[in-house]
Amino acid sequence: MSFISELTKGIIKENPIFVIVLGMCPTLATSTSVSNALGMGMAATFVLVCSNIFISLIKNVTPDKIRIPVYVVVIAAFVSIVDMSMAAYLPALHKSLGLFIPLIVVNCIILGRAEAFANKNNVINSIADGIGMGLGFTLALTVVATIREVLGNGTWLNIKVMPSTYDPMLITLLAPGAFITLGFLMALMNMIKEKK
């Protein structure tokens, strides 16, 4: 596997949300608006790349039997450090992304990629995997959020896109709307795949 193929696989072919179905909780929770989705996506990508680097570096010193608790410790410590440093040195950025950082700890994409990829591959490929998966996550989240924000609020990235006579379909902003949107998008992905 080359660097490029590791990078691109996460975007469509092994999309973490639509294909691997990882990280559903943040997807449902933060896809209510496009700005939230982009924030969550970027924060998760950043943490994912860094945690992949760490896990890949320590893969030879980690005993196989306790690798999962070790990953949890590494990821949780890393996320906390990012959270604290951001709050202290980049308060503006922390204000917009800070909300998502505690959520990233429970994002199973991070642990999932650590277990499925980073502990078997070298650092360079792990970085590629982290970036690709992160972008795929951001893309999928943005697509879900676009549908939900446009239908449920009549706006896209807080810009009014629907005519003023449009009555927002509030259900898309609620939890059932998230499940329904996600379901239809997955069905669409499967339909496209079967046609190929």
Place this chain on the structure above:
Amino acid sequence: MKDKYIVSSAPHVHDKTNVSMVMWNVVLALTPALAFAVYFWGIRSLTLTLLGAVSAVVTEALIQKMRKVPVTVNDGSAFLTGMLLSYNINPGAPWWMPIMGSVFAIAVGKQVFGGLGNNPVNPALLGRAFLLASWPSLMTSGWLKPKTGNLSGLNDLDAIASNLQSLSPKAYDLVTGATPLKVVQTLRDSSFVASINADAGEGIDLANRIFTNITEMASLKNLFWGNVGGCIGEVSAFALLLGAAYLLYKNIIEWRIPLFYIGTVFVLTFLFGPIQGSGYSMMLPFFHIFSGGLMLGAFFMATDYTTSPLTKNGRIIYAIGCGVLTVVIRLVGGYPEGVSYSILFMNVMTPLIDKFSAPKAFGRMK
């Protein structure tokens, strides 16, 4: 004993009953209610109902084409779903409301699961739940005043106040602008009652007057004939009973679900219905069974074959469950009416009820 276990070999006698005949008969049984709705609220009710029914049929046909399965819209099940969905919409709703509801009901409520017979919950009610979650304000306002009466079904507004204009705006809105169930629900709010009584002046228990009035015989008559505000299909208890009698006679629906459902509501509202400090009216249970969507729900929606239990005992459990939930939502919940949510909830419970009420196989120990 002997004649109870007749085991015969094929060929068995075939009845002419089939899906299509059942569905179109239910549609026929629902038409009196539509006629009453058109009489009280005008041709608008008919237009909305047709929009809902036709868009349900079109959606079903399109999705069946897409799924590459035979198009079965002639069986009438989609038409019936669309019709029932429209019956759950208020007659003042915008024209696109029944269309959105029908598309959702058929696409998400039915075809996603594989079509007729595979849907876990009643598609029409799912469509209504979708509309209520999406456009809560449009779905709970814009009621139309019936041609010959008023929205709240109160028979004698003069008995409440000699001059209606002298009422405080809140009390005026209540007696002229709310549906009967909304009136009763609002009167449960003690701070609201205190406020309208204070506005009405010294010594006048306005809330009690309204409550007594709404359970009087003349007001109940309004409810029975449909001379009140409400959704298109729930207008007239009389028209719905007429249709239900036809279906019972034709053996299309079974008596257990409606009887136990309505019976449970009757008994529970008799026991827990009275409003504190407002005296007691023996007529209150009648108010509860004739108001809202209970008749429509009990006879036409809770009895749906796919989503109600198969066993006789199961049906009784199911119907009582519907009744309890309806009363709980009406008396303590945040919505004035609870028929649709209670049926949806019991629909989901159906497989469980079937599992526990299945008769024991003969000769087998537990």
Place this chain on the structure above:
Amino acid sequence: MKMFLKLGLTLLAFCMVATALLAYVNSLTKPKIEAIKIKEAQEAREMLIPDAEFEEVHGAIDYYIARDKTTKALKGYTFTAEKAGYSGAVKTMAAVDSSLTIINIKVVQQTETPGLGTNSTKPEFAAQFSGKNASQLIVDKDGGVAPNCIKALTGATITTRAVTNALKEYIDILSQEINGKGEAK
């Protein structure tokens, strides 16, 4: 047995390194984060009552007395009211003038339903609180009569109630505090 000991010790080593790192980063960042928080709260207060200096008071509730920067005349009070909303606490920062009439409010922290309860952070919602006193803080659905009431947000009556009732409670406590102290002006 030996293997378990080895695994346990390895995990312990990882945890100790992680803890040490966290403790170090925390000691570096904590004062900065606190300073930023205090500055933000100060800025928010200044936005509600401009050109004033604030004195913190700890009583039955914590509040700030705002005085004019030059004349030192009493301009009002600010406080953060809190009450449970539909999903978690809703915190509202409010400024009242010396007669305890609301000057302005701002919902500073909430986790309500997006699209419904989150509308409480919009300026249009905050605007209807300006100029209201404690007796006018009642939600229309609870029997308030326009214009002496707060109009509930569509589909978010509980959020509206949380904000309105929290403000009412805090203003009531504040009025007792101030009067109890016997004109501490």
